[in-house]
Amino acid sequence: MKSSQLFTRTRKQAPADETSKNAQLLIRAGFVHKEMAGVYAYLPLGLRVIENIKTIVREEMNTINSNELIMTGLQRKEVWDKTGRWNDDVVDVWFKSKLKDGTEVGFGWSHEEPIVEMIKQHINSYKDLPVSLYQFQTKLRNELRAKSGIMRGREFVMKDMYSFHNSAEELEDYYNLAIEAYKRVFNRLGIGKDTYVTFASGGAFTKFSHEFQTICEAGEDVIYLHRGKNIAINEEVIDDAVKELGIKREDLEKVNTAETGNIFNFGSQKADEIGLKVSGPDDKEQSVYLGSYGIGITRVMGVIAEKMSDDKGLVWPENVAPFKVYLASLGDNEQVTKAADELYALLQKNNIETLYDDRSVRPGEKFADADLMGIPHRIVISEKTIQAGTLEYKSRTGTDTKMITKQELLEILG
């Protein structure tokens, strides 16, 4: 992509109505546009990041044999009535509306009930199980207070996955597979070492559920870490967990975190409530066990922006960066343009996502934009580099530039 064709604009100053680091940087760098409190549009650069995150998640969910689908944004009241969760006193984040004929509908804040209802038409026998389904969906939640930029919005993208099983044991096995898949996701996203599988309140079916908590100052959660034993416990359940796990409170370190993922074991209760049953091998009706697994896609993006930045701007990990290379040509010079065009073509040929800054603006502006956008690798082509017969390379995180050859560049970009 050439900068001259990219729909984006960077700013020197952050808007006054944003104080969170992620929103300030993402807006300044042209990744998102704020529509209203807690509601953000994703501009071309931001969308690239979202898609990169989704690709990683998608690959890992496919690895554990989950099937991608996409459910509806509008939902039926009847489905939620079955579990009592249409009630605003039970779920206070509902956005609701009515059809022209008066029929009540809700805007999906979760898809747990609807997917169980839907599955009833597709699953009849124990032989149809297990099955796992996932989607990337825009969830709508009427939060009392949106905050922290894109980390807690009223509209956000979530990957939600649901697995259906014949027994508690089978669900447990899959649940553990999902934990491993999630760990791979967070590693690939570049926040693995700061993300902890955390004991959290489990509700009616299990004593604890698991949250994936990523250390982040701007996060809303507090967890206690036992680094030695690699145990993490949400503040909510600290007393019970300490007792249960036989560890000492004094050995725990208190940290702020953002909940980037969450997995739940629903047992058979939800399927029972909604009336999802299958025929068993003994020709008797049997219960279906449900697991639910979420990753906040846009929140993860916010957390990465929050954690990985410096005074010059964003610093994306390679796997999520909107472009891998920022190619800047300096000076309106035919030779320079020709050399930059050629290198751009070479990078494209090698499938290396490159943002080619072909604008006729001063060097400082190009460098500032490259840094602000957080592109991992920067290449400069100028009269100097042409005379030297090399390229100038700098990594976003490094402080020095170095002269390299095209071959060396391709090796760096692996």
Add this chain to the structure above:
RNA sequence: CGGGGAUUGGCGCAGUUGGCUAGCGCGCGCGGUUUGGGACCGCGAGGUCGAAGGUUCGAGUCCUUUAUCCCCGACCA
């Protein structure tokens, strides 16, 4: 939902005890000089001061109501 703060061109801000055609910087357009870390000079476009009502000879400045945004708390399936 409780508490605190804010709202003036696209963005960031100033605007004295109410007083003249509402300013500045960035950005934008045109012309020129520049070209290795967001250049400089000149010219120019763009706001009715969040909204509604009120006080006054006169309101961006005072009063009332209201909307929106941010922060703290509460909430977070």
